[in-house]
Amino acid sequence: MLKGKKVILGITGSIAAYKAVYLLRLLVKTGADVQVIITPAGRKFITPVTLSALSGKPVLSEFFANNDGTWHSHVDLGLWADIMIVAPASANTMGKMVNAICDNLLITTYLSAKCPVLVAPAMDLDMFAHPANQRNIELLRSFGAQIVEPGTGELASGLEGKGRMEDPEVIVQRAVDLLESQKKKSLTGKKVLVTAGPTYENIDPVRFIGNYSSGKMGFAIARTLADFGAEVYLVAGPVGLSISHPLIKRTDVVSALEMEAACREFFPLCDAAVFSAAVADYAPAAVANDKLKRTDAEMTIRLKPNPDIAEGLGAKKKENQVTVGFALETSNGEVNALRKIEKKNFDFIVLNSPNKAEEGFMTDTNRITIIHKDHKKESFPLKSKKDVAVDIVTALEKILLK
Numbered sequence: 001m002l003k004g005k006k007v008i009l010g011i012t013g014s015i016a017a018y019k020a021v022y023l024l025r026l027l028v029k030t031g032a033d034v035q036v037i038i039t040p041a042g043r044k045f046i047t048p049v050t051l052s053a054l055s056g057k058p059v060l061s062e063f064f065a066n067n068d069g070t071w072h073s074h075v076d077l078g079l080w081a082d083i084m085i086v087a088p089a090s091a092n093t094m095g096k097m098v099n100a101i102c103d104n105l106l107i108t109t110y111l112s113a114k115c116p117v118l119v120a121p122a123m124d125l126d127m128f129a130h131p132a133n134q135r136n137i138e139l140l141r142s143f144g145a146q147i148v149e150p151g152t153g154e155l156a157s158g159l160e161g162k163g164r165m166e167d168p169e170v171i172v173q174r175a176v177d178l179l180e181s182q183k184k185k186s187l188t189g190k191k192v193l194v195t196a197g198p199t200y201e202n203i204d205p206v207r208f209i210g211n212y213s214s215g216k217m218g219f220a221i222a223r224t225l226a227d228f229g230a231e232v233y234l235v236a237g238p239v240g241l242s243i244s245h246p247l248i249k250r251t252d253v254v255s256a257l258e259m260e261a262a263c264r265e266f267f268p269l270c271d272a273a274v275f276s277a278a279v280a281d282y283a284p285a286a287v288a289n290d291k292l293k294r295t296d297a298e299m300t301i302r303l304k305p306n307p308d309i310a311e312g313l314g315a316k317k318k319e320n321q322v323t324v325g326f327a328l329e330t331s332n333g334e335v336n337a338l339r340k341i342e343k344k345n346f347d348f349i350v351l352n353s354p355n356k357a358e359e360g361f362m363t364d365t366n367r368i369t370i371i372h373k374d375h376k377k378e379s380f381p382l383k384s385k386k387d388v389a390v391d392i393v394t395a396l397e398k399i400l401l402k
């Protein structure tokens with residue numbers, strides 16, 4: 001993800017400095033070349049020995065090397081980096097950053113840096129909320145830095161509130177997103193609706209009809225579209241997945257009717273839609289108010305059909321809107337896929353099968369065939385769902401940019 005990227009990791013005086021060790025480890029693991037710069041206050045919380053062992057480089061802190069007087073050039077460092085991450089960022093350091101108070105190497109490097117800057121504040125809740133600190137954060141934003149908002153929870157002071165440095169995994173993902181967003185984006189300005197995951201149709205207050213869709217394919221498509229620069233409306237059924245990207249607006253739904261309502265709202269705003277959700281075709285005709293009791297008699301649940309979201313929107317689609325469907329077929333794949341293109345007015349359909357262990361629901365891999373409305377076919381080998389998402393988005397990109 002960050003392979004070959006040059007990262008300056010700035011560590012300041014905060015209890016959360018211990019989390020910077022894990023952050024450094026993650027950055028190195030993802031292939032980044034990391035130079036740590038620690039402030040004098042940061043050194044009170046964490047030793048340079050640990051940091052230099054993990055980064056494989058001396059940790060910089062002073063303007064001059066102790067014994068030979070060699071100068072550590074903040075200008076060179078600022079030009080070297082692809083990204084600068086300040087985590088944890090104390091109130092003191094952020095105050096110095098916005099006021100150009102250059103009494104340590106981290107601040108001088110920040111002022112010389114030409115790369116994107118990510119700042120992850122960490123402090124006590126009252127310090128964080130103080131108008132002086134909030135003003136500094138706003139100033140940092142106005143200077144172009146991205147802020148990784150701290151989380152809410154138990155703080156080192158024993159108090160509860162907003163001020164915990166965000167988890168290292170989230171900071172790494174934000175760094176990846178920030179670098180991605182710097183690249184030229186072919187789908188910038190395009191808006192795309194993506195449905196993902198299963199829907200659950202309630203039987204009674206504690207039971208539902210659902211399916212094994214994990215939502216992984218739809219989430220990978222949403223992320224890839226955002227990586228290509230598109231603004232994404234992700235409508236997700238009940239899935240255990242998280243996603244964080246500034247271009248992704250996520251709406252969580254449970255039932256097919258809720259998914260349909262969200263899609264009807266967003267589709268008119270969009271240039272394209274990818275319907276990857278496994279929408280339940282039927283829902284119980286009536287939902288019991290109380291939990292159904294077990295008896296020894298056979299039980300029948302009457303089902304009524306759910307709306308077909310893709311078909312409904314496909315019927316209304318405008319000349320310049322593009323729609324993409326999925327067909328998960330156990331037999332007669334191509335015939336069924338072509339029928340669905342016709343019926344739901346898709347520009348192309350992604351055909352896959354749940355017959356093999358490594359394909360379809362719940363897996364991390366998939367093998368797909370893309371069938372276009374003019375019946376042209378492209379078959380792809382087994383790939384990770386992330387790579388499959390790139391194939392699907394690339395096919396969509398070709399139509400959108402035609």
Ligand code: CTP
Binds near residue numbers: 256278280307311327
């Ligand atoms: N779809 C939808 N709303 C539904 C059912 C399906 O939007 N109520 C969409 C799916 O997201 C997918 C496509 O339609 O993109 C085909 O879904 P699939 O379940 O394969 O097709 P069905 O039309 O339900 O046909 P069947 O289950 O009989 O194969």
